[in-house]
Amino acid sequence: MLRVRPLVVTALLLAALTTAVAVLLRGDALGVPFLTGYAGCWVLFAAAVVALRRVPARAVVSLVLAGAVAVTATGLVAAPRTSTDSYRYAWDGRVQAAGISPYDHTPEDPALARLRDGWLFPDPAACAHGRDLAPLAGGGCTRINRPAVHTIYPPVAEGWFLLVHALSPADTRHKALQTGAALLSLAVTGLLVTVLRRRGDPRQAAYWAWCPAVPVEAVDNAHVDVLAVLFSVAALAVVARSRVTGGILLGFAIAAKLLPAVLLPGALSGVRRPRTFLAVVVPAVAVVGLLYLPYVLLSDGSVLGYLGGYAQEEGYDDAAAGGRYALLRLVLPDAWAPPAVLLVMTAVTLTVWWRGDPERPWRGALLTTGTAFLLLTPGYSWYALLLVAVVALDGRWEWLGIALAGAVAYLAAPVIGVEGVTGAYGAAALMAGGGWWARRTRRKGHHPAAGRRDGVEVAGVRDSTG
Known part of the structure; x- marks a missing residue:
C-alpha cells in the first residue's frame, strides 16, 4: 500500500504552488509586489521538491506529470506580465x-x-x-x-513564429504563443522523465516541471527559449550514444536561441579522438548554417539583425555599464572583466572537454552554463530556463539559485542597483559553491574509495578514461 502521508503533503504543496503562481500572474491580486510573490512561489516549489523525495517510487512519475500540467497551465491565465x-x-x-x-x-x-x-x-x-x-x-x-x-x-525561432501565426486566429496570437509554449514546456517534462527513468532519478524532472520560472517565463511570457531548451535536452540525452544526432539537435537548439552554444563543451565531455569531436561539431555548425541559408537568400540585409546592438545595449562590451560582470567587478578593474570571462570560460571548457564524463554530458554542460551565468550576470531572467532544464538532468539543485538571481536582476535592478544585482548573484554563487563542497565532503565521508573507483571530480566534472 502506498505511503499516503508524503504523497498527500506533496500534492497539497503542489496545489498551493499552483494557486500562488496563478494569483501572481493574474495581477498581484493580494497587493503583493510581483518579485515578492514570485519569491514565495519559489519557497513553495522548494518545499514540494523536498517532499517529493519521500514519495514512493511507483507514484513519482504520475505525480511529477500531474504537477507539471497544473503548474504549466497557470501560465495561461493572463496576458504576458513581465515581458513584451x-x-x-x-x-x-x-x-x-x-x-x-x-x-x-x-x-x-x-x-x-x-x-x-x-x-x-x-x-x-x-x-x-x-x-x-x-x-x-x-x-x-x-x-x-x-x-x-x-x-x-535565429531561424528556428523565426520558423516557430511563422508556424504559430499560420495556426492561430487573428488578434489572439499572444494566446496562441502561450499555448504553444505550454505544449513545449510539457514536452520538455516528458523528455526529462523518459531520460531520467533510464539514467537517473525521475524525481529530478520536478526541478523543471514544477519550477515557477516555467509558467512565468516559458508560458506566460511565451519566451522562445523553451523551444531551444527542448532541442538542448534532446541533444544532451542522445549525444553519448549518437554523436551525429546529438550534434544535429544541438545545432537546432543554437538556431533557436544561440545561448545553447554554451552546452557544446558538455556535449564533448571526455571526447579525445578528433573524429568523435568532429562528429558533434560539424553537424551542429552545418545545421545552423543550413537553417540560416534560406533567410540569407531571402533577405536584403544582415540576418544578424540587432545582435551587435543588443550586446552593446546590455553592457557586454563595457564592464562599467549596468550590472553585467557584477561578480568579476568586485575583484577586478572594469576593463579586465571581458578578458577574464574569456580566460575562465576557456579553462572551464577545456576541463569539461578533457575530464568530463562522456556518459553524463549534462554534468559538464551544467558547469559551463552555470559558470557563464555567474561570470556574465545577465539581466534577463528567462535565459535561465536552459539552466533549469540542465539542473533537472543532472540533479544538482544548488545551481537553481542562479535562476532566482536572474529574476531579481530583471525585476528589481532599477530599485536595488548594481549592488543589489551583485548581491543576488553572489548569493547564487555561494549556494552553488556550498552545494559542491557539501557533496564532495559527503562523498569522501561515506565512500572513501570513490576517488579511486570513479575518478577525480572537479566541480562536478569526472575524470574519464573513455
Whole structure:
C-alpha cells in the first residue's frame, strides 16, 4: 500500500504552488509586489521538491506529470506580465506570412504599415493611456518593444513564429504563443522523465516541471527559449550514444536561441579522438548554417539583425555599464572583466572537454552554463530556463539559485542597483559553491574509495578514461 502521508503533503504543496503562481500572474491580486510573490512561489516549489523525495517510487512519475500540467497551465491565465517579447514574435510571424524577410524591416518601417494589426498597433487615442506601449517614429504606438530595431531571433525561432501565426486566429496570437509554449514546456517534462527513468532519478524532472520560472517565463511570457531548451535536452540525452544526432539537435537548439552554444563543451565531455569531436561539431555548425541559408537568400540585409546592438545595449562590451560582470567587478578593474570571462570560460571548457564524463554530458554542460551565468550576470531572467532544464538532468539543485538571481536582476535592478544585482548573484554563487563542497565532503565521508573507483571530480566534472 502506498505511503499516503508524503504523497498527500506533496500534492497539497503542489496545489498551493499552483494557486500562488496563478494569483501572481493574474495581477498581484493580494497587493503583493510581483518579485515578492514570485519569491514565495519559489519557497513553495522548494518545499514540494523536498517532499517529493519521500514519495514512493511507483507514484513519482504520475505525480511529477500531474504537477507539471497544473503548474504549466497557470501560465495561461493572463496576458504576458513581465515581458513584451512575444509581441515581436507575433509580428515576425505576420511579416513572414506576407513573404517578407523578418530581418529586412523594423516594426515602425512605413513599408510594412499595411501589415499592422490593431492588437499590435493600437489606435493612437489609446497610446497615452496604454501600458507597455512603445512610441513609433511616424506617430502612434505599438506593443512591440524596440520598434526601431531589426529582429534578433535565429531561424528556428523565426520558423516557430511563422508556424504559430499560420495556426492561430487573428488578434489572439499572444494566446496562441502561450499555448504553444505550454505544449513545449510539457514536452520538455516528458523528455526529462523518459531520460531520467533510464539514467537517473525521475524525481529530478520536478526541478523543471514544477519550477515557477516555467509558467512565468516559458508560458506566460511565451519566451522562445523553451523551444531551444527542448532541442538542448534532446541533444544532451542522445549525444553519448549518437554523436551525429546529438550534434544535429544541438545545432537546432543554437538556431533557436544561440545561448545553447554554451552546452557544446558538455556535449564533448571526455571526447579525445578528433573524429568523435568532429562528429558533434560539424553537424551542429552545418545545421545552423543550413537553417540560416534560406533567410540569407531571402533577405536584403544582415540576418544578424540587432545582435551587435543588443550586446552593446546590455553592457557586454563595457564592464562599467549596468550590472553585467557584477561578480568579476568586485575583484577586478572594469576593463579586465571581458578578458577574464574569456580566460575562465576557456579553462572551464577545456576541463569539461578533457575530464568530463562522456556518459553524463549534462554534468559538464551544467558547469559551463552555470559558470557563464555567474561570470556574465545577465539581466534577463528567462535565459535561465536552459539552466533549469540542465539542473533537472543532472540533479544538482544548488545551481537553481542562479535562476532566482536572474529574476531579481530583471525585476528589481532599477530599485536595488548594481549592488543589489551583485548581491543576488553572489548569493547564487555561494549556494552553488556550498552545494559542491557539501557533496564532495559527503562523498569522501561515506565512500572513501570513490576517488579511486570513479575518478577525480572537479566541480562536478569526472575524470574519464573513455
